[in-house]
Amino acid sequence: MLRKRLSLDEATRSKDLSGKTYIVTGANSGVGLETTRQLVRQGGHVVLACRRIDAAEEAARSFSGLKGSHEAMRLDLADLQSVRDFVAEFTANHDRLDGLACNAGLVSMGREPEYTKDGLEMTIGVSYFGHFLLTELLLDTLRASAPSRMAIVSSVVHAGSDKNRPNVDLDDLNNRRREFRNFAAYAEAKVATVLYAKELAERLDGTGVTVFSLHPGWARSNFGSGGSLPIRVAMAVMRPLSRLVSDSNEESAQTTLHCLLSDTAANHSGAYFSQSSVLYRDKQCRQGGWPMETPNPNAKNMETARRLVDLSYDVVGLSTPNKPV
Numbered sequence: 001m002l003r004k005r006l007s008l009d010e011a012t013r014s015k016d017l018s019g020k021t022y023i024v025t026g027a028n029s030g031v032g033l034e035t036t037r038q039l040v041r042q043g044g045h046v047v048l049a050c051r052r053i054d055a056a057e058e059a060a061r062s063f064s065g066l067k068g069s070h071e072a073m074r075l076d077l078a079d080l081q082s083v084r085d086f087v088a089e090f091t092a093n094h095d096r097l098d099g100l101a102c103n104a105g106l107v108s109m110g111r112e113p114e115y116t117k118d119g120l121e122m123t124i125g126v127s128y129f130g131h132f133l134l135t136e137l138l139l140d141t142l143r144a145s146a147p148s149r150m151a152i153v154s155s156v157v158h159a160g161s162d163k164n165r166p167n168v169d170l171d172d173l174n175n176r177r178r179e180f181r182n183f184a185a186y187a188e189a190k191v192a193t194v195l196y197a198k199e200l201a202e203r204l205d206g207t208g209v210t211v212f213s214l215h216p217g218w219a220r221s222n223f224g225s226g227g228s229l230p231i232r233v234a235m236a237v238m239r240p241l242s243r244l245v246s247d248s249n250e251e252s253a254q255t256t257l258h259c260l261l262s263d264t265a266a267n268h269s270g271a272y273f274s275q276s277s278v279l280y281r282d283k284q285c286r287q288g289g290w291p292m293e294t295p296n297p298n299a300k301n302m303e304t305a306r307r308l309v310d311l312s313y314d315v316v317g318l319s320t321p322n323k324p325v
């Protein structure tokens, strides 16, 4: 494949991260694992925020001998109390946070919607609302550690096509009043993450905390592996074929790492970054870009972004927006 993949420049790849602390959600697998590995390799301390501690500890064994350090902490993004408990424990033990990678995500593979412990539709509940609460509760720590950064992992699917641009349904964020379609729900959740990055960047302007959304690439990860038997068989068949156009997990971690570490990314708070990807329906987007313009106008509508955030405060049970004074 003649596609040029974007990767970290040498200066960014060799930065010394000693003394810096990062949180990576979904760090036990795929893109999150390789993001974590590089941060540890460069000397950072990384909290692997995972719903399965045993899986996090197992994954972290592969970091042995790397320069930095790491710890595993339990975080189930499908349970808002777990998010609160995680932040309480993190802030009790750490006084700084240099980077937060909101990486965990899933696509619900069933025909029927699943719900989180708090009754939120699972896809948007984990990818967006869980991360929303996590982020809002960590904002004071991020501000106190400025310059600090957040990388929010979205997906190419947020872009849609010129015939169908996904949008968030502000009247039915939890997909209760519509027929459930799992990939449409995934696209909507990923539009929410792009909008949130834009709103947060606006709110945090001047604080030294910068925030980015991104598409990691077509990662050969565990993504979608929890489907029914026919879906798993189809994916197993497709995997060797898709190797030509898909990316290793290390290649898919490059965009998150660029957002967290590169000097140039910091000048583009609120922007969308993307690995090159054959998955864009809009051909002009396939080369990706650090940053690039999303082709979906719904994902850059600031009025929608602000309304989404206001509604999200109610959904996760936060009373007043944590706006900088």
Ligand SMILES: NC(=O)c1ccc[n+]([C@@H]2O[C@H](COP(=O)([O-])OP(=O)(O)OC[C@H]3O[C@@H](n4cnc5c(N)ncnc54)[C@H](OP(=O)(O)O)[C@@H]3O)[C@@H](O)[C@H]2O)c1
Binding pocket: 025, 026, 027, 028, 029, 030, 031, 032, 049, 050, 051, 052, 055, 075, 076, 077, 078, 079, 103, 104, 105, 106, 126, 127, 153, 154, 155, 156, 215, 216, 217, 218, 219, 220, 221, 222, 223, 224
């Ligand atoms: N793979 C792709 O081609 C692709 C393309 C575009 C965007 N993305 C995005 O990239 C991100 C990383 O995905 P990946 O490809 O690396 O897939 P992955 O290997 O399946 O990793 C997903 C991670 O999310 C975690 N997770 C799921 N539900 C969670 C919950 N309730 N609480 C905490 N963590 C939870 C998983 O934990 P468990 O191991 O316990 O399940 C796993 O660590 C996702 O946001 C995904 O939407 C992926």
